[in-house]
Amino acid sequence: xxxxxxxxxxxxxxxxxxxxxxxxxxxxxxxxxxxxxxxxxxxxxxxxxxxxxxxxxxxxxxxxxxxxxxxxxxxxxxxxxxxxxxxxxxxxxxxxxxxxxxxxxxxxxxxxxxxxxxxxxxxxxxxxxxxxxxxxxxxxxxxxxxxxxxxxxxxxxxxxxxxxxxxxxxxxxxxxxxxxxxxxxxxxxxxxxxxxxxxxxxxxxxxxxxxxxxxxxxxxxxxxxxxxxxxxxxxxxxxxxxxxxxxxxxxxxxxxxxxxxxxxxxxxxxxxxxxxxxxxxxxxxxxxxxxxxxxxxxxxxxxxxxxxxxxxxxxxxxxxxxxxxxxxxxxxxxxxxxxxxxxxxxxxxxxxxxxxxxxxxxxxxxxxxxxxxxxxxxxxxxxxxxxxxxxxxxxxxxxxxxxxxxxxxxxxxxxxxxxxxxxxxxxxxxxxxxxxxxxxxxxxxxxxxxxxxxxxxxxxxxxxxxxxxxxxxxxxxxxxxxxxxxxxxxxxxxxxxxxxxxxxxxxxxxxxxxxxxxx
Amino acid sequence: xxxxxxxxxxxxxxxxxxxxxxxxxxxxxxxxxxxxxxxxxxxxxxxxxxxxxxxxxxxxxxxxxxxxxxxxxxxxxxxxxxxxxxxxxxxxxxxxxxxxxxxxxxxxxxxxxxxxxxxxxxxxxxxxxxxxxxxxxxxxxxxxxxxxxxxxxxxxxxxxxxxxxxxxxxxxxxxxxxxxxxxxxxxxxxxxxxxxxxxxxxxxxxxxxxxxxxxxxxxxxxxxxxxxxxxxxxxxxxxxxxxxxxxxxxxxxxxxxxxxxx
Numbered sequence: 001x002x003x004x005x006x007x008x009x010x011x012x013x014x015x016x017x018x019x020x021x022x023x024x025x026x027x028x029x030x031x032x033x034x035x036x037x038x039x040x041x042x043x044x045x046x047x048x049x050x051x052x053x054x055x056x057x058x059x060x061x062x063x064x065x066x067x068x069x070x071x072x073x074x075x076x077x078x079x080x081x082x083x084x085x086x087x088x089x090x091x092x093x094x095x096x097x098x099x100x101x102x103x104x105x106x107x108x109x110x111x112x113x114x115x116x117x118x119x120x121x122x123x124x125x126x127x128x129x130x131x132x133x134x135x136x137x138x139x140x141x142x143x144x145x146x147x148x149x150x151x152x153x154x155x156x157x158x159x160x161x162x163x164x165x166x167x168x169x170x171x172x173x174x175x176x177x178x179x180x181x182x183x184x185x186x187x188x189x190x191x192x193x194x195x196x197x198x199x200x201x202x203x204x205x206x207x208x209x210x211x212x213x214x215x216x217x218x219x220x221x222x223x224x225x226x227x228x229x230x231x232x233x234x235x236x237x238x239x240x241x242x243x244x245x246x247x248x249x250x251x252x253x254x255x256x257x258x259x260x261x262x263x264x265x266x267x268x269x270x271x272x273x274x275x276x277x278x279x280x281x282x283x284x285x286x287x288x289x290x291x292x293x294x295x296x297x298x299x300x301x302x303x304x305x306x307x308x309x310x311x312x313x314x315x316x317x318x319x320x321x322x323x324x325x326x327x328x329x330x331x332x333x334x335x336x337x338x339x340x341x342x343x344x345x346x347x348x349x350x351x352x353x354x355x356x357x358x359x360x361x362x363x364x365x366x367x368x369x370x371x372x373x374x375x376x377x378x379x380x381x382x383x384x385x386x387x388x389x390x391x392x393x394x395x396x397x398x399x400x401x402x403x404x405x406x407x408x409x410x411x412x413x414x415x416x417x418x419x420x421x422x423x424x425x426x427x428x429x430x431x432x433x434x435x436x437x438x439x440x441x442x443x444x445x446x447x448x449x450x451x452x453x454x455x456x457x458x459x460x461x462x463x464x465x466x467x468x469x470x471x472x473x474x475x476x477x478x479x480x481x482x483x484x485x486x487x488x489x490x491x492x493x494x495x496x497x498x499x500x501x502x503x504x505x506x507x508x509x510x511x512x513x514x515x516x517x518x519x
Numbered sequence: 520x521x522x523x524x525x526x527x528x529x530x531x532x533x534x535x536x537x538x539x540x541x542x543x544x545x546x547x548x549x550x551x552x553x554x555x556x557x558x559x560x561x562x563x564x565x566x567x568x569x570x571x572x573x574x575x576x577x578x579x580x581x582x583x584x585x586x587x588x589x590x591x592x593x594x595x596x597x598x599x600x601x602x603x604x605x606x607x608x609x610x611x612x613x614x615x616x617x618x619x620x621x622x623x624x625x626x627x628x629x630x631x632x633x634x635x636x637x638x639x640x641x642x643x644x645x646x647x648x649x650x651x652x653x654x655x656x657x658x659x660x661x662x663x664x665x666x667x668x669x670x671x672x673x674x675x676x677x678x679x680x681x682x683x684x685x686x687x688x689x690x691x692x693x694x695x696x697x698x699x700x701x702x703x704x705x706x707x708x709x710x711x712x713x714x715x716x717x718x719x720x721x722x723x724x725x726x727x728x729x730x731x732x733x734x735x736x737x738x739x740x741x742x743x744x745x746x747x748x749x750x751x752x753x754x755x756x757x758x759x760x761x762x763x764x765x766x767x768x769x770x771x772x773x774x775x776x777x778x779x780x781x
Binding site: 127128130131132133134135136137138141145146149150225 | 574576597598600601605607608609611612613614615624625628629658674
């Protein structure tokens with residue numbers, strides 16, 4: 001069986017009009033904005049050494065900021081601006097998705113355009129400039145009829161570089177809510193769907209190459225003063241933009257947007273929600289791969305309609321609470337806090353995805369360890385591994401304080417590898433996630449937390465302010481509340497981490513519904 | 520000499536580098552209507568600066584320059600340049616414009632209708648002896664040096680100027696082309712009733728083409744006059760400049776005796 005017979009190719013292809021169209025939309029807007037700002041700046045700066053130095057320096061610094069960080073930084077910045085504009089002018093705008101992506105990418109596109117425009121303009125022969133003056137041109141006429149046309153080939157080279165950068169970097173706009181070809185890559189990496197990862201990378205590369213070649217054709221036409229080639233290239237670009245944007249414009253607007261964070265469980269649950277809504281005759285789509293802070297702000301701003309979060313995450317990370325309360329009390333208080341922001345805590349799904357200390361079942365039984373309290377006396381001879389953030393999170397400090405834990409050594413690991421590491425004895429204990437399917441796969445146990453050092457992490461459904469009184473939505477989601485137990489979710493997550501057709505979020509969601517739907 | 524000069528410099532001074540370099544030092548010079556004046560001098564003598572002062576590519580520090588009776592300071596420099604033809608050293612053609620585009624540029628800036636420009640371009644191509652059809656749509660890099668300079672002359676003439684400024688127009692050409700172009704221009708100058716200032720570092724060329732010659736050295740005007748007037752000068756530098764063409768003439772006539780002559 002050829003690898004192309006894999007049905008995931010078909011699924012990937014099905015997303016293409018949406019992802020590609022959005023990718024082109026955000027790239028074109030960013031590039032256009034970048035050019036609109038960079039070109040006049042470069043023209044003004046060409047005879048002003050101080051301004052030129054400052055501009056190029058600034059653009060270079062922007063370039064050194066990793067693309068993902070730059071995009072992520074624009075989200076809070078715009079949120080603050082939106083709040084400011086609301087309080088000053090009474091006008092608000094969405095800081096989610098398109099706008100921050102366009103601004104960050106436009107900023108990212110500036111350096112090559114600035115540099116090449118300035119270089120190109122400075123490269124025009126002084127004798128030609130003198131001739132322009134000599135035949136009676138004004139400075140403006142000289143700029144537009146002589147300097148810019150002569151600098152154009154060099155400028156086009158900059159625009160090409162910039163276009164390729166923007167198209168490549170636009171894949172990183174997925175976490176701030178802008179759908180792009182990055183959706184394939186983020187979803188694929190999280191659900192170990194290599195078909196998606198490959199598809200996303202190839203699609204982005206092909207798009208970048210195509211645009212680059214079309215721009216090269218224009219550049220070549222300009223350099224050799226061939227109107228035919230320049231026109232052909234321009235027509236090609238225009239055709240590409242129209243072809244990729246049209247399906248988006250004629251697509252019917254979907255009513256519900258369901259947010260999903262960046263890990264497999266979230267992809268599965270959001271897919272399940274979409275299926276339920278569609279079943280109920282409501283149109284729905286997902287906005288996947290959103291960062292933890294982005295997704296909550298997006299919900300509060302009505303940019304997405306609902307999503308699944310975890311009580312402890314909101315408690316500690318969103319509301320910065322350090323006190324730990326029993327499950328029901330914490331949920332009740334959370335509900336009150338959320339209600340102040342007009343966010344509805346609809347209910348729990350029935351399982352928790354908490355941090356927990358995890359070790360192999362056999363080893364735990366041999367040593368008679370069932371809870372973290374049992375572990376404390378032996379910890380001095382043991383090593384522990386956690387994900388990149390665990391050891392700096394409040395939960396770790398709370399655990400150590402409550403049980404007097406002190407390990408021989410601690411290591412940070414990629415979450416996917418932790419479970420295999422503890423199963424093979426590479427480390428003795430890991431800080432795992434209670435709903436992770438790998439716990440069952442490697443026959444591991446989660447240790448009890450009798451002192452409740454770790455807050456509860458109930459999976460809860462949050463509704464955006466505008467959905468507070470949406471009875472149809474409430475009715476559709478109600479059958480899911482309290483139905484998904486930890487064992488079922490673990491199995492679903494395990495299935496989702498497989499690398500075959502049955503492991504796509506959609507397929508797993510169907511399996512999940514088949515299991516819990518009749519409960 | 521006619522009563523009113525078309526171009527007149529009076530005690531003109533121009534310095535560069537905050538006064539450290541004196542490019543033009545108290546020069547007074549009149550160019551009569553219909554005259555072809557050559558300015559001769561070595562590099563750095565100030566001859567190009569003097570030329571550019573007259574169409575305000577460079578502004579004088581002091582002194583007065585009048586063109587067609589008007590003080591140039593009172594004339595908009597852009598408009599001034601559009602009514603004075605300027606031929607640059609190596610053509611100065613715009614590489615991205617065709618021959619027709621280059622020739623028609625000043626009329627276009629003046630707002631002449633495209634159809635009229637097209638007719639004018641053909642006239643000018645005839646005038647500088649370039650065939651219309653093969654050359655009109657060529658780009659400068661497809662032309663020989665001599666052809667480029669012919670286009671440069673046509674471009675300068677396009678807006679029917681009364682005055683032509685030429686900065687070493689034939690300096691970079693091979694001797695044969697240079698000779699042919701020089702002769703052709705001399706003819707045009709007469710036919711169109713132009714008043715021309717031409718810069719050259721070649722005394723022979725100046726003697727053969729110009730009505731009068733002005734000699735510059737270190738920013739000062741050393742001497743001016745017809746070749747025969749100059750030959751009577753007792754200035755050492757002027758004598759030295761005239762010695763070369765004289766020696767060349769003697770040697771040439773010795774080496775190339777005319778048939779039947781001595």
